Amino acid sequence: MAKSSTASKSKSSPKKTARQPAAPKTPRPIDFTKEQELKAYRDMLMIRRFEEKAGQLYGMGFIGGFCHLYIGQEAVVTGMQSALIEGDQVITAYRDHGHMLACDMDPKGVMAELTGRQGGYSRGKGGSMHMFSKEKNFYGGHGIVGAQVSLGTGIAFNNNYRENGNVCCTYFGDGASNQGQVYESFNMAKLWSLPVIYIIENNRYAMGTSVTRSSALTDFSRRGCSFNIPGIEVDGMDVRAVQAAGELAADWCRSGKGPIILDMQTYRYRGHSMSDPAKYRTKDEVQKMRAENDPIERVKQRVMQKKWADEDELKAIDKDIRAVVADAAEFAQNDPEPDPAELYTDILLPVAPMTVEA
């Protein structure tokens, strides 16, 4: 069989069965500087306050349909984002507000999409689950569990094809990681050495199904074994650990070794979506996680211990963030709905007129 031209990076590599580069181990959390700690604090708190507000607006009827909050998982996307360089892409499922904020998308545009207004990122046509920003390299925002995994692999295919040195962060849940197309993608990603970081946000539940009830192998870091894709387990509640793993993974991909899996141990505090009473777990379980492992609280403790900021200074940060979020909410409630003419726009692009050369 002719070898695909996309396998350029593995051209010189020996037979596929030969020894692979030594599998990486979970790196030690990075020793954050004061600036890094405070930035992580601010970024994570931004997501949390935004999500709390979204929850409120949902309750008030401003947001409809499905709305999946990211509260509890903030360290994952925040840590990963600090490991990326200009041009790296991000794609995820429907629990996507945090990812968009981490990609530096405008909270106003995100919130206005949640309320279905014309100032939203998809001009009101996508909603909570479907937002995109070409400018910020955020590729959505997908509602079909597992589908974004193939898409993210395709984005990495583009990186490889153009040899642009970028990686694609492809996020999916513990539940999604059982879908067939995930494994079809794994195989091709490794076969063609595609620069994709598969980030499994293992928050222990897919709706009401715990990982032990859905998965024959619950160590998700080993899900790539059949394809020789290495994986590492990461404390997804520690932003420093996430960033360390993110840097390692990005280096791995950029050096042409192909895909890598990060099994992020994390937790969602809220129900699956706004309508989930979450009776499948005890209140104690949630409480314990909040009390002992909260990603934001953990940064706060370290910062205070090292006397890098006191309670008042942290409160001031919170106040700033609340103001930004309140602004976004204000905008999202008052921005007009899309023009009815938008119903028929963006379905197909017009074809450029064919020019015939004389």
Next chain:
Amino acid sequence: MATEILMPALSPTMEEGTLSKWLVKEGDDVAAGDVIAEIETDKATMEVEAVDEGKVGRISVAEGTEGVKVNTVIAVLVEEGESADDVAVNTTPADEQLSSSEKTEAPVQEAGSAASAPAAPAAAIADDPDIPSGTEMISTTVREALRDAMAEEMRSDDRVFVMGEEVAEYQGAYKITQGLLDEFGAKRVIDTPITEHGFAGIGVGAAMAGLRPIVEFMTFNFAMQAIDQIVNSAAKTLYMSGGQMGAPMVFRGPNGAAARVGAQHSQCYAAWYGHIPGLKVVAPYGAADAKGLLKAAIRDPNPVIFLENEIMYGQSFDVPKMDDFVLPIGKARIQKEGSDVTLVSFGIGMKYAIEAGAALAELGIDAEIIDLRTIRPLDMETVITSIKKTNRCITIEEGFPQSGIGAEIGMQIMQQAFDYLDAPVLRVTGKDVPMPYAANLEKLALPSVDEVVQAARSVTYK
């Protein structure tokens, strides 16, 4: 015995080729498996092997000949002592040896009604069972009716089991399987991982082997992950096996738009599955139909797609209190009799039809309303009978217009009742756009009662 070597067909579409090279000459001995010639088609160069042993008695098509028709004799192998001269060689391909009178051209006709294909037999479908007078009516939600149907069938047939995402411990994402785990246990009420293609296939396999699975899709949007197993395995196995085995099972779940859940979660699949021979497709509106038809679907020896609607789940309707209330699949129901125009719909589309019927009554237009209940087989008899009375028809569905259920009904009315029509058949459908999220746009994308009323007024000229 001499053996003729014919120009082989090297692909399903090959009609002729070039005999580019002979690797043997007259008088050579060949053994079975020897490569004797090379043939070039538009796709590739292929080798021709001898299938028998013998001596090349004659080469009748010379090397380099182009356009050699498949089945032309290209050489003759003879046995020891035979001479090729003893063998008369016919160089015309076998199918061209038919006399021209035998080769009647099929008249140009619409595919499907070609003269040679027999007409599809029409299966007789029984009427709804009589509900004995005095039967108690119980107000039941569609949700409970569906659950009761499954529970009753599971009680009476231990081959029936239900599987899907969150159907057991969570009691169903939309609570349709509430209580089933308690009553029937984890062996028969099975939580699956989020792996639609896999568990749909497992369901089909189990059905082929004799069980009666009910496969729940959390919504039919996710059945798109599994549609290959539904269409290629469940629907076609009976035919492909010559009737030896099929897939007696039900695929069920909410179909169509819910509310504000956006483009990937709001699509009607009635037309998609309605397109497929080998499937039955049911789409009830009220609770009694939901119950009676789901029981029939579970008992049906064929794969049945059972399309529900999330918005209907919580709505209550009278359901007769009977030991075994089963309705026929394939029979439409006349929701309301009328004489001026026929409104045809199914599933949640009936809401628009019923409300429009009331609004039209106030305008002095007496609409007959038909609930198809089943999309496949489609009960056109009931529709045509109604058209012969009202001479006008409006179809209503939430799905997209092109190639939709309305398109099919309109076509069939034209074929079967053209002379009875006093106005064109009109359709009211979801707009030809992915479902938008914004509240105002979503409303515009869905059909409305007003659109139905306007359509009915325009065909009745009132």
